[in-house]
Amino acid sequence: MEYSVLGRSGMRVSRICLGTATFGVAPDPREAERIVDAALDLGVNFVDTADVYGNMPVFDRAGAPPAAEREPAEQILGRALRGRRDEVVIATKSNGITGLGVNDRGLSRRHVIRQVEESLRRLETDWIDLYYAHDPDPDTPLEETLAVYDDLNRQGKIRAVGLSNHPAWRVTHALWVADERRLASAPVAAEVKYNLVDRAVERELAAAAEQFGVSIVPYAPLHGGLLADLAVLDRETSGDQRFGAPGFPPAEIALAHEVDRLSREWGLEMQQVALAWLLSRPAVASAIVGPESVDELRADASAAEVELSAEQLDALTVLAVEPPAFHHAGDGPRQPSSASVDA
Template sequence: MEYSALGQTGLRVSRICLGTATFGVAPDPQEADRLVGAALEAGINFVDTADVYGNMPVFDRAGAPPAAERDSAEEILGRSLRGRRDEVVIATKANGITGLGVNDRGLSRRHIIRQVERSLRRLSTDWIDLHYAHDPDPDTPLEETLAVYDDLIRQGKIRHVGLSNHPAWKVTQAHWIADDRRLRSAPVAAEVKYSLLDRAAERELAAACGQLGVSVVPYAPLHGGLLADLGVLGRPVSGDQRFGAPGFPPEEVAVAREVDRLSREWGLGMQQTALAWLLSRPAVASVIVGPENVAELRADASAADVRLSMEQLEALTALKVEPPAFHHRAGDGPRQPSSASTDS
């Protein structure tokens, strides 16, 4: 396993991050325990969770207990890490709907403090390494959110702050606020949906993060499994269909088939190719994978050791071009991908 710097914190995190959104469903709690153990054995020291993961109805699946009867992903993860807490960097989040009350979500002082305290209990830990504001909250000024995070850092309950699903201007604004108010809560990481098939992060966010020294941490790097195994097309529910979306459009399937062809030609698995491409992108420190079993975890983890040539990277990049958010002058287009700095 290789490791990258997380922002400017001095922390080193594995290039592959274990995601836990579906813990309790696939994998079930027993398999999740094996999965965490296998991740640690593979050198993975970065784990991503959230206050609403694991027992969300949107992840219900035939054969699994209903959401109301499942433990949260944080509880499952906390049990799996007993005696090994110091080996991992834990990232969790707040802002998701956690109850029926009007204040049971958001980035207010009340909600963040309550959710951090609940996360600490569920994770059976005294501190959280990285806490993300899960989504923007239009009702709470960013100044208020960063101020409560600053208090929590001073109390030792969290160590660092991140922003999840926030646009580039919000990440930049957060740094301006933190600098102006001398806060310790300037974001060190930006979590965003990002893959070979979803390149919106390249319009502005990746460049902004590069300038600010913020790490980009992609989730859904295999695009709902389409970039891992074309067999996903045969599932009754695939892609974003669980969120009410139509699933994979034909143009995405066409790109995935070409990734599969190229991967076979290069002697790689699809997931190795897709993850290695993403790890080559500017500002990307680690990618969050969501394996359902140990075999999938090991396949995902192997991508950290894959080095694609510049020709291979260019061939993959050309499969789907993301238009810039602003006009580039002639000769001033986006730079070619460069390999991120890592160590063993």
């Protein structure tokens, strides 16, 4: 396994991060524990979870217990890590809707402090290595949220701070606030959706992260399995359908077919190619994978050892290009933002 330093935190994390969003659904709790054990044995020391993962209705699917009967993913993870806590860097989050009360959400001091305590209890740990603000909260000033994180850092309950699904301007604003107020809570990581198909990160966030030393930690790096194995198209539930969203449009399927063709030509698996490309991108520290079995985990983890040539990377990069947010007269024509591959 290869490792990288997470932002300016000094923490070294595996290039492949184990995601737990669907723990308790697929994989079921017992298989999830086996996956955690296998991940640690493979050298994966970075695990991503959240206070709302696992037992939300949005994760419901046929064959799995309903949300009300499922354990939180944090609880499954905490049990799986008994006796091995010191081996891992745990990332979790707050801001999701955790109850029916009007204050059971957001990034206010009240909610964040409550959720930290809940996460610590479920994870069976005394500290959280990386604590994300899970989506922006328009009702809470960023200054208040960062001040709470700073207090939690000084109390030893969290070690570092990250922002999840925040645009570039919010990440930059958070860095400015932390610097101006001399806070220990300057973000070290930005978690965001990023893969060969969805490259909106490259409009602004990637450049900002590289400039300010913030690590990008992509989720959905295999675009819901489409960039891992075309057999996913035959599954009853695939892609964002796992979260109640639509399936894959034709342009995305066409791009995946081209990735499959190139992978076969290079003697590699699709997921190895897609992940190796992503890990080569500027500021990307680790990619969060969501395996549903130990075999899927092993296949994903193998990508950390794959190094693509410059020619191979270029062949993948041109499949879909995200236009820059700002276009200058001398830059030439913009590239198309959708796949331009024949089906």
